[in-house]
Amino acid sequence: MKPIIEFKDYTFKYRSQVDPTLYNINLAVYPGEKVLIVGPSGSGKSTLAHCINGLVPFSFPGESTGELQVGGEDPSRAGIFGMSKLVGTVLQDTDGQFIGLTVAEDIAFALENDCVPQDEIFSKVDEVAEIVDVKNLLKHAPTELSGGQKQRVSMAGVMIDDVDVLLFDEPLANLDPATGKKAIDLIDKISRTTGKTVLIIEHRLEDALYRDVDRIVVVGEGRIVADMTPDELLCTDILQKEGIREPLYITALKHAGCQITADTRPQHIETMDLAPYREKVQAWYKEAQLPPPRPGKQSALEVLDL
Ligand SMILES: Nc1ncnc2c1ncn2[C@@H]1O[C@H](COP(=O)(O)OP(=O)(O)OP(=O)(O)O)[C@@H](O)[C@H]1O
Ligand SMILES: [Mg+2]
Structure with a gap:
């Protein structure tokens, strides 16, 4: 099978930085895979995501060497709009992502942009709102939602697009453990029911592993230091070395x-x-x-x- 995402000897340097942020990345992700990307703060995880969705180099300019293809396209040629047809991103900070006056408008935005007929828009919004459990919030303004609710709306927004790759950048940030579990459950459900390729960037490894992933990619100082199954990774000392808390x-x-x-x-x-x-x-x-456990414990x- 052909990879849907493939980095080959890929190095990227932000224009404003002296040294590259990503070094010699070699990574292949296959259609339908669910991959967890972990690494300490500042290691380059979000940058990796931005290379995939085209924000690098269009919103964040810089120079790259090597090769990158996503769904057969070179993101640095296809542009942000071109890549938005292939990759849906839910960012670390969801606030800046809302466009509509109401939750429903926000979810529908991609479809209105694509000139989809009105009644089809309504039924599609209804369908994804049901999946992410925000049906009772459709008339609310996105700004008046809680962190977890905002995130579910963002998820609905990317699900409604007919994209092949879903990127979640720190989906657990700002969520309490119980809501975080729900978010991981939801991502798992999306991955299993849609067959889309899912990349999750997260430093809360134990929480992210609450549902199965196919592989874990560990990023350290701009390099890929491990790419293996969770069972294999947990036997190594790589997580400790990289300063990532293991379960x-x-x-x-x-x-x-x-x-x-x-x-x-x-x-x-x-x-x-x-x-x-x-x-x-x-x-x-x-x-x-x-000391022995207390009586009855x-x-x-x-x-x-x-
Ligand atoms: N837009 C930008 N312009 C210049 N440098 C940047 C930009 N974004 C990130 N960097 C630099 O690239 C490095 C990696 O940042 P990145 O955001 O990819 O890390 P991260 O692994 O996602 O960290 P975190 O876990 O804190 O989100 C950092 O040193 C950062 O200063
Ligand atoms: Mg980040």
């Missing part, structure tokens, strides 16, 4: 001296095979001489069935 249960197991292996499927604690780690954790627990070991 707490992984840190705890490593702390107890366990060598995590991919065959125990560490991506989700609920489905992970903990049996191979039992002995080490029990020994560590004994040595740590932790389970110890951490019992909770984890270790």
